[in-house]
Amino acid sequence: MTTRDKPGILAGYRVLDCSIAMAGPFAAQRLGDLGADVVKVEPVTGEWQRHAAAGGAGGNRINVSFLSLNRNKRSLAVDLKDPAGKAVLRRLVEGADVFLQNYRPGVAERLGVDYASLSAVNPSLVYVSISGYGEDGPYAQRPGQDLLLQAMSGAMLSAGRAGEAPRAAGQYLVDAVTASTAFEGALAALLHRERTGEGQLVTVNMLDAVTTLQMQELSVHTVGGLPQTRSGQPHAHVYIRSPYGAFPTADGHIVLAFPPLKRLGEILGEDSFLSMDDEVHGWTHRDEVFARTASRLLARTSREWLDAFEAAGIWAGPVYGYADLLDDPQIRHNGTFVTYDHPTEGRVTVPGFPYRFSATPPRIDRGAPLAGEHTREILAEAGLDDREVAELLAAGTVVETS
Template sequence: MPHQPAASALAHFRVLDLTRVRAGPSCVKQLADFGADVIKVELPPSVEVDTMSGPRHGFDMQNLHRNKRSMTLNLKEAEGRAIFMKLVERADVVVENFRPDVKFRLGVDYESLRKVNRRIVLGSISGFGQDGPYSKRPGFDQIAQGMGGLMMVTGEPGRGPMRAGTAVADVASGLYAALGILTALHERERSGEGQWVQASLLQAQIGLMDFQAARYLMTGDVPAQVGNDHPHSMPTSAYRTRDGYINIGASGNTIWARFCKALGREAWLADADFADEPGRARHRGKLNAAINEVTVGRTTAEWIEILNEAGVPSGPIYTMDQVFADPQVRHLEAAAAVRHPKLGEIRILNQAVKLSRTPARMATATPELGAHTEEILAELGYDAAQVEALRSRKIV
């Protein structure tokens, strides 16, 4: 049966997925959700059991590898690499997140792929870049968070570095790589040539530092930890309420004035310490204490209604179960249902980008290991006997 694309936007592209763990799959997931024919190439279980990506039926695998086909192929053997190159002849993209030297040992580096298909786009995701003094180091999300500056601006002053609560460097590097791949495919329409797209956890994390990094580069100021406070735009922080906490963002003089009126504290507008944003940032301790004295008198829901009515940004601080129970989150369909042949109907994260005419779709669950091996080899011209012979030699 021919591949049934999840959506139409990228259905004319074929992607060979050599990725594992999180950064690479986060990239390929973007392409699969919009309909690319993604072939996840995995080692046969007779050669090696992949433990790096977690249990096949676990939440990570099911979330990261939906909308793909799976085939087994032993790239450590010449015959397996020959089959892979036949796939490359018909492919548009190859994505890998090996250590930089591995692709050369396997013969799936860009120059080797380009000799087979000059239109091929190779997406490579690494920990620290494809070359340079750290290129051979193993990459890990928390290492990139530390080296990219995130951990030293996260957390409360004096409490030491604090990691973010999710794999931001992994996911960001995958998203940057997907953007690069789509850019390369678009450019190929003009030049007829593919190219090598490179992303790394380290540079993705630095990119995510955004205004904090730009602040240092432009002014030389080294950002410090300020807990839940915004570094310089106050009052923007988490404040106590009668039943928990609330996020409030009252930056800028206009919203600051609305905020003071909504809290019934117009007198703050005449306080010299709070006269402008730099002053409110300098006196954040005094300001936060005054705000907490007021906000603790009402519930979070009451304050959200009052502040939003006044045009002051505010919102609750949710646990994960509360996130997916929120009516706006449900309206956005942030979770999607998909049917798995063994697990039944499961819920996974939906694609976060919405297209009005050619939207993404959760069409199929993560396939079982090698579920499409025979199908894909048949597309290359192999018959059942040839496939069985390859299996007996541990090629597939």
């Protein structure tokens, strides 16, 4: 048996994914990539993300947003407001290892799927609850939306020019780091359970996730006492000396990361840099250094500058668009993107896995499911007989799709 044929490292674990949007589904998908049996428990009308395509990117039967966050899952479509639907979920919880939800605080309790209720059914359950700002507190009921959290986190004022509008990340940064945090929390709690037999509640919130992501920057402020000061040029980070950021060239843009000023001056032909001290003038003349660097870089192409900087040992790199990223030789070498065939969406190419395991590699066994595609088989596995399943289907408590 090759490593490719071996079950994933989490094979044998079952995850009930009751989450919506990005952070929760992304965390559950990573568990599925590692071999866990992830059952996506969604409303009979389908999860919200099925109906909200990012960028308007649709599909045949599954939009791209949902497709990207829900591979390696089976779908059970069930009405949890129906008492019979709640009973179905409790049957599933009896044999589950992880339960993951990102309802607003209070909703899980109203539905009867909070930790206290479900741990009474299965004391060994690892219950992961994701919220925007915390399970309680003054902001608990605020919407946990990515841009709102980016703005609140302080991160948007760590780059750019003084006086200009704060600048958001070009991706759903807070959702992504929250997903990673929830994924790590689930794994740690499973390890604890392996050692002790005890399940537990794991709570993750988006505000804390993006705040702790800035461990170094915030420590510079809280311990070092340095204010978060933007200046006149578009520096990429307020706590790093000049030059640091993206610069236009004759045919595009490159980034420079705090090069030695004397060496940079020699390459650029900028004599004023030759007598500068990196850690003195890189701060006291930050805008001047940035502006002069920017002016000089316009003279040559990105490739010419990158070749010159590489030869001199200066940290520089290209500014890619997505098409450039896909064509990058290191990306191709790493196998960063994976391609698989989906039964309704055809040939799909998407980012793959952020981890490597020599013995139990992650893999894609199925693409994102249709809503309720696996309802019948999941209920059978939970012990419901054909008559019970037929009654639930007839009542509309659950649905199946083919």
